[in-house]
Amino acid sequence: MKSSLRLLAGLLATCSGATIAQAGDIVGNVYDAGGTRALQSATVRVVELGREVETGRDGGYVIADLPAGTYTLEARYVGAEITTRSVAVPASGRVDGNLTLSAIGGGDILVTGLAANMTSALSRQKAADGVESVLTRDAIGQFPDQNAAESLRRLPGINILNDQGEGRFVSVRGLDPNLNSTSVNGVRLPSPESDVRQVALDVISSDIIESIEVKKSLTPDMDGDTIGASVEINTTSAFDRKKDYYAVSAEGSWNDYSGKTTPKGSFDFSKRLGDDFGVAGGISYYKRKFETDNVESDFWKQVDDGAPYSESLEYRDYDVERTRISGALSFDWRASDTTTAYVRGNWSQFDDHEYRRRTTFDLSAFEDDGPSATDGSMVSFDSADNDITIERDLKDRFERQRIRSVVLGSKTDTGTWKFDWSASYAKSTEKETFSLDPVRFAADFDDESGVAIDFDNAGKYYPTYSVISGADAVNDAASYTLNRVELTTLSDSQDEEWAVKADLARTFAADGGDFTIQAGGKARWRDKSYDFNMIRYKKSKDFTLADVLGSQTYRLIDMGPVALKGGTADWFRANEADLSINDYASALDSATSDYSVSEDILAGYLLARWDSDTMRVIGGVRIERTRNEMDGNLVVDDEDNLDLPSVTPVHFERSYTDWLPSLTLRYSPQRNLVARAAVYKSLMRPNLKDIAPRFTVNEDNEAEVGNPYLKPYRAWNADFGFDYYFSDNAGVSFNGFYKSIDDYIIKTVYSDFTFNGATYDQLTIPTNGDKAEIVGFEVSYNQAFTMLPAPFDGLLTQVNYTYTDARGTVQDEDGFARKISLPASARNTFNVVLGYTKGPIDLRAAGSYRDGYVDEVGDNPEGDRYVQQHFQLDLSAKYKLTDNVRLFADWVNVNNAKYFAYQNFAGARRLLQFEEYGSTVKFGARVTF
Secondary structure, eight states, X not given: OHHHHHHHHHHHHHHHOOOOOOTTXXXXXXXXXXXXXXXXXXXXXXXXXXXXXXXXXXXXXXXXXXXXXXXXXEEEOTTBOOEEEEEEEOSSSEEEOOEEEBBTTSSBSOOOSHHHHHHHHHHHHHHOSSSEEEEEHHHHTTSOOSSHHHHHTTSTTEEEEEETTEEEXXXXXXXXXXXXXXXXXXXXXOOSSSSOSSOOGGGSOGGGEEEEXXXXXXXXXXXXXXXXXXXXXXXXXXXXXXXXXXXXXXXXXXXXXXXXXXXXXXXXXXXXXXXXXXXXXXXXXXXEEEEEEEEEEOOOEEOTTSOEEOSEEEEEEEEEEEEEEEEEEEEEEEOSSSEEEEEEEEEEEEEEEEEEEEEEEEOGGGTTTOOSEEETTEEEEEXXXXXXXXEEEEEEEEEEEEEEEEEEEEEEEOSSEEEEEEEEEEEEEEEESSEEEEEEEEEEEOGGGTXXXXXXXXXXXXXXXXEEEOHHHHTOGGGOEEEEEEEEEEEEEEEEEEEEEEEEEEEEEETTEEEEEEEEEEEEEEEEEEEEEEEEEOOEEEEEGGGGEEOOOOSSSOOOSEEOHHHHHHHHHHHGGGSOBOHHHHHHHHHHSOEEEEEEEEEEEEEEEEEOSSEEEEEEEEXXXXXXXXEEEEEEOOTTTOSSOEEEEEEEEEEEEEEEEEEEEEEEEETTEEEEEEEEEEEEOOOHHHHSOOEEEOTTSEEEEOOTTOOOEEEEEEEEEEEEEEETTEEEEEEXXXXXXXXXXXXXXXXXXXXXXXXXXXXXXXXXXXXXXXXEEEEEEEEEOTTSOTTGGGEEEEEEEEEEEEEEEEEOTTSOEEEEEOTTOOSEEEEEEEEEEEXXXXXXXXXXXXXXXXXXXXXXXXXXXXXXXXXXXXXXXXXESSSSEEXXXXXXXXTOOOEEEEEEETTEEEEEEEEEOOOEEEEEEEEEO
């Protein structure tokens, strides 16, 4: 009864702010020696009883139900001196247990830069229940990272999949980013993109983040839909610091290829409004202009004499302007000694304006006979044998993504009872309202034109071409008449989720430790939809490329005449009334992509926990019930027999239940050694677009079909490893992992496939594989070499390496099973950071490597798409001008790392996609006060 009254008092304190005293409790906070920053994950131990706890993000802790007496409190934190103090606990009531920690050797433990991150990250990693990697605010600002995704690639087992040279999706342990979950302040983020479940973290600025925790093993109180990792982003709180804090930064960014300098600025703050209330937040603005040179190809073929060639080669020139605006605001209230309440909101907007000029050589007319002539790596096409079609088009696309979330909740910790609850809402959108994709001009060169073109396939990455006859006609803009205009009037992806959750725990003090029973529940209601409308205009010989002629900025080869970037849209608006609409194609494209899917999840769990100063055991089970409603269109594509395509709405419903048991062990026989082992079951639900009953066909007669019968990934996971902290600010860790996955999902590509009465050059459908196994390990080493003589005592390093072997089985085109590597699974990844921090100087070099991987699985090995290995080097330099002013310069992608996708065909890697971006230089200043 007494315990129930204590719980009621804690709950009432959320509203009243009243404090109900408990007998025999130590309540305190742990701060750095300067009294500025709260130290999260510091370990506080009652030496005589062997009971210990870790501090929360505000540095607070409670040790309850202590018998009256005098005890020794001991506080530990990586990189800090061990601090002890004597505390007399009365027979009833509470006693102050505040502690301050100093750096080893004396002085303020709070420093800026990589050393500060090593201290806080290693402390949080050491205190974690399971396998976890942490990146804190101190380190996020120390690298030339442009968004949250790029910040993460410094962690063990983490690598990034790029989009046009910028980090976008997070790969954990070499696995597909789709196997991760992402949350901000505990709010699961929906995806703004229509075709994926995972969140592209390039939308979120790194400037507003306090920490990122990558949790690679699960306990029952965590959402069960994670196989790679749970990526948890936390923004700043007013209680992270004891003192007020303000910071302003400004910088310029110059891209080597575009030659443009663009701005970035941010402001963040933390303000206490009295002892028990505070507000914190920030805003960031970043505009970047850059260019990308690209070459793409269809899958390759082979002539009778063995010469390989591609029927379609595209030379693409991208000019991109991206603008990010991110904001965060949080209010925190310490309602009582045991209860805090909070409201946290986040808002991010990502604008992407892309121009793409493209020259396409369509050689499909030569399909039966192949090239006109071959000579080693050279293949020749002559219009005397078949028509040569050359297309020159421009895409002018503006896309806006937004992610917003808000969460309200409170945490009550009496030391005996814990009660946490939250209610949240998140919405992500991606929208286009006027995009020309593309405006295309084309010319057919027949035998009378005398056009002949040689393609040299000897290059390392891509073929080059030369017009050996008929060059005047090929390079005459007036030769290219209007072939197609596609206007996207609406591309609207909406994804939103409501959620409520509550957790209740009761702790029983025992000899040598604490025993806790905890239970909780969570409900999530998610709705995702996509609405696409477009107008396709017919050919017109009244307009030619000469009407919108521009100039190229392509570096790989001479593309010939290209369209004017911004002027093409002006031309279209002025002449739209003179263009005829293709009603059939417009209706077909507008109907095939639309879908809506709801996903409702009800979850509950029960766990038991034992904590002592050497052993922690967490075991329990979670149950999740999933229900889907799926709507889409079945479209009959038969232009010869129908005035408009036949569109039939389709509706599916389904539900399924998963039981997810888990057991986690954490053993620390000595203070500098922590060993962990975990066994747990988890799942990953399919992409919502993949289960929508929809049908899509593009201009190249390539179709994509949804599969409402897709099952989720279901996996048994095992993790084991250890962390060893062998000196000040130094540690090494090893973690092995094994995953057995049933019903893994792949996108299978079929060639010349008949579906719903029509034959398509290529059809893609998501399907479940049989069984996959993933085995690997990750190892990391972090050290600040403060023991070395000056000036070498400023050296520091971070090194991590991950090995992943992920294999499964699929059916080939003949129905036989074949072994594959799972898509987007890289076998080897590593990250290296070498730094020097001493006095006002802060220097670092960061290298990131990811092995090649299978990107898409075809219906036979030659149809598989691969992505080449990637290594990127970044440099950073900072100079402390005063205590409050720092100057910095960053050099991103020093080595001009490239993207290369290929197929293994005819004894070589054959181009499917190649991109290069150049490097980016940033420079600026940050002021704190």
